[in-house]
Amino acid sequence: MTAIPVPFSGAPRVNLMPRSEVARRERDQLVRLWVWIVLGAIVVAFLIIAGAFAFKFFADQRLVAEQVRTNALLTEIASLSEVSQAIATESELTDYRTDAMTTDLAWAPVISKISSVLPADTAITGVDLTVGGAPQGDDPTSEQGLVGTVTFDSPTPIDIVPLIRSLRGVEGVFYADGQSVTTNPTTGGRYTYLLTVQFDQTVYSNEYAAEEGGE
The missing domain is CATH 3.30.70 (Alpha-Beta Plaits)
Incomplete structure (x- = not known):
C-alpha cells in the first residue's frame, strides 16, 4: 500500500498553557458573565422601581387635581343651596295655591x-x-x-x-x-x-x- 502523506500548512504549534491556567481563565470569564448579568438585573430592577414611582407620582397628581375639582364643585353646590331652597319653597307654595284655589271663580x-x-x-x-x-x-x-x-x-x-x-x-x-x-x-x-x-x-x-x- 502507498502511504498518503498528511498535509501540513504553516508552522506547527503546541499549546503549552497549563491546564490550571485554562480553568482559571474559564472561571474568570464565567465570573465576568455573571457580573454583567447581575448588573443588568440591577439596572432592570432600578428601571422598574423608577417607573413605579413615576406612575405613583402622576397618579397622586391626578388624585390631587380631582380632589381640588371635587371641593370646587361642593363649594359651588353649597352656594346654590339657598337657590334650591327657594325653588322648593316656591313649588310648595304653588301646590298650596293650586289646592286652595281649585274652586276659584268669577x-x-x-x-x-x-x-x-x-x-x-x-x-x-x-x-x-x-x-x-x-x-x-x-x-x-x-x-x-x-x-x-x-x-x-x-x-x-x-x-x-x-x-x-x-x-x-x-x-x-x-x-x-x-x-x-x-x-x-x-x-x-x-x-x-x-x-x-x-x-x-x-x-x-x-x-x-x-x-x-x-x-
Whole structure:
C-alpha cells in the first residue's frame, strides 16, 4: 500500500498553557458573565422601581387635581343651596295655591247668566251662593260647583215656570227651581221671588290649576 502523506500548512504549534491556567481563565470569564448579568438585573430592577414611582407620582397628581375639582364643585353646590331652597319653597307654595284655589271663580259672569233670563224691569236684590267642592273628575258639567239662592223683585207678577225653564237652559246651570214669592206693600207692592239655583263646575276659573305633566 502507498502511504498518503498528511498535509501540513504553516508552522506547527503546541499549546503549552497549563491546564490550571485554562480553568482559571474559564472561571474568570464565567465570573465576568455573571457580573454583567447581575448588573443588568440591577439596572432592570432600578428601571422598574423608577417607573413605579413615576406612575405613583402622576397618579397622586391626578388624585390631587380631582380632589381640588371635587371641593370646587361642593363649594359651588353649597352656594346654590339657598337657590334650591327657594325653588322648593316656591313649588310648595304653588301646590298650596293650586289646592286652595281649585274652586276659584268669577262672580260677575255668574250673576250675568242669571240676569240674562230675567225680565228687563226686574232687579236682583240678594244673592246667597256657596262654592261647592273641588273637582273630582274630568267632566266639570257633571259635578256641582255653586249652590244657593237668588232673590229678585219685579213690579208685576211673573210667570215663574217659563223663567225657571229658561234658567235651567243657561250654560253652566246644574239645577234651578222656584222657592217662594212674596209681596211687600211698603215697596209699592213689588213682587219678590226667591229661586234656588245650582251651577256646575264650569263656572270655576281653573286659573290656578296645575299644568298637565307638571307639579
